Amino acid sequence: MTKSQANKLGKSLRRNLNANEVPTSECLNNLQEYRTSFKDDVSSVFEKLAILAKETRKDSISSFRIKRIESILSKIKREPTMALGNMGDIAGCRVLLYSEFALKKLIEKIHLQFDVKYVNDYLENSKEDGYRGYHIYIYSPNNNSRLIEIQLRTIESHKWASMVEIIDILFNLKIKEGQTHKEFERFHLLFANKKNLSLNEKKELIKIDIKHNIHSKLNEVFIKNHLKIWNEWINLNKKEDSNYFIIEVDENKTSNIISFDSYEIAESSYFTKFKESKNSHFVLTKIEKSNFKRICIAYASYVLIKHDYLEDWTLITNDIIDDLIEKKEREELIFFSKHIYRNMGEQIELIESELQEIKDYQNNEGFDYNAWTEWLQELGARLQRIKEIYKGETAKNERTKNFLYKIFGGQ
Template identity: 45%
Template sequence: MISKSQINKLGKQLRTIILEGDTVGSVELEKLQEYRTSFREDISPVFENVAAVAKKVRGDSLISLRIKRIESILSKIRREPTMALGNMGDIAGCRVICHSKSALSLIRNEISKLYTVTKVKDYVSEPKPDGYKGYHIYIQSPVNKNKQVEIQLRHVRTHKWASLVEIIDIIYDLKLKEGEKHPELQDFLYLLSLEKHNLNISQIARILEIDSKYEIYKKLNQVFIQNHIPIRRSWLSISNIKSYSHFIIEVDKDKKSNIKALENYQTAELKYFQMFLGNQTSNFVLIFIEKPKFKEICIAYASYMMIKHDYLDDWNFFAKKILRTESKLGGIKSYNTFKDFIDRNLHDQQKLINSELDEINNHVGENGDNNGLAIQDWINELTERDRNIEKFINELKQLKPPKEPSFFKRIFK
């Protein structure tokens, strides 16, 4: 067992190497990996208890377990020069994603009865300046009192917002999540952290103005379409292995994602470390999800799956609001611009659905019905997406084009 003094010494060595701009060597990385993996004993019983509590409070809660990525640990060492590695409280953690805001407080209260809570960061009562909300609870490890385990509680909407921050970091090669400044994209994300139904027309216009400037919808859509069928193929190949619950999800330098299923924790950690040593610039995560479902993994790890995000639907919601305003105020130019853009987006989405249906037919033709449940889940999702598109098209048909230009033409100068 590595002592805390040895861990803190390793942290100092790593910080010196990083600040001097050198590459961290394999010896230091192997020591760090040994320390990371030692947290498995600490997080396992916590995960089981937290999962039981969360499911009791709200049966549809999503619970995942992770040990902090090596690159994330090194990044935090660089960002926080006074923090000892042995005091890093979020190396091991589990996350609960709830579909009810009231459930978060109930789960938080139950956790406080089970463990010694060392610190709570309440971003629900006081959201971060960037708009993030959630509870970060730090508890004393029930196995080793010198270690801490982090428990994150998030509403599903906040989690999807946080995933969008990570996706934008990947697409634009930024580090907004780690505090890098980009005023316009930060303004964009802050506005999206607010309840969309409460946004006024000026705030919506600002979101779409920034989107237009940086082609956010377009770039997200391109990446999602690129990844959708390949990641589905991968899932079909592993979904019939019921015993697997450890996964490595990777996004490479071309924004292409892939998922691997591993038989057990030891095999998964070995594979993860080998992948990291082979390519320290790639973005991948090792996760544990009990009884995994494709839809749940897509929600919990949207920034690694890279195939969908609610923002695309939100964009349509915002654009429809603008179209209604333009229809009333007479902004023919921006009305037509938005309408054309929406039509192209809908065409792309319908084309993707047709491609996925072809893929399903080909898979069933080649493999029979050996992935029956996974195939049915896919078909159900396609049916829902197609229904939503049809509903949106019908709503657009109710709008009447205006005749005169208006204030909103500034969005697409």
């Protein structure tokens, strides 16, 4: 499809969307053809980028995807002057790194390796909503009329972005796509600056959480999905050549993961799912040297089994408790203590369900030692963290430690 043909297709789709009509089958088939024609372009970039990322830092996580049909349609409607042929993020790669120092080194390498058209730098100046990252738009090595987007983020920034998507899914919102919701937008902004919040801002963050039951909803969904997705991953783990994944959150907020041996089969399945699925979110991706931990980090908003916010919540409330004890504000102290006790109980419920499941799995005929070991190590790390919280070891001083110890009955 030529650029002019793509632009003509974009205009047809925009007319349908503006009239609140479902795009015709012909238009959707043409859009799928246009999407998938980027495969060779993004693959060639990904192969070089993954090598550069590993040279920069061995624990980097590299993935690529072709933009979801829903996201393309949403962008066409949201940006009425953008031509489909000029959309610079139809195909994209993403690299996640554990430090901003490594990220900046990789930026330098990319500018030397690829033909860069332009960049969006959200490191020096984050977006108004709190997002931080670095987006580079390069000419495809195979076709210089096409652009490939490279997104670079620290793991910390990516977890923040994942939280925005998780909130959208749990509360049926579209904040990521521009929908306004003052309280959740404020929540995201506060969460983006969690290391530099004043005590009043920490209280504001937690009160928004309590009002909307964010912590409870996260735990509810995590408990439901954790055992299911682990068992699916263990079964997928037996297929050594499965490099492509469709990860889905259905209308019941249940996560599903399927693997494929070839891109063509994966794309065919993706397009069928798009035409059949309603009210579900799914993505087709390839992740370099995939394992369960890397999948969970790269696509936390689809896997839906854990997020650091549960631990952040505890650390933030510890600071609040410390301040309230010092100021002897009894009423607020009781208010926050109730929610600490309730939320910790929810986390224990998740741990207990996993402990029973991992015992049962060990006795299965299809027992996979490597997958079981990976699961056990991840569970052990969280158990240690829960133990530290219960004993008050996450508190910054003895006064708060003793108070938390009393709340949990010295367990």
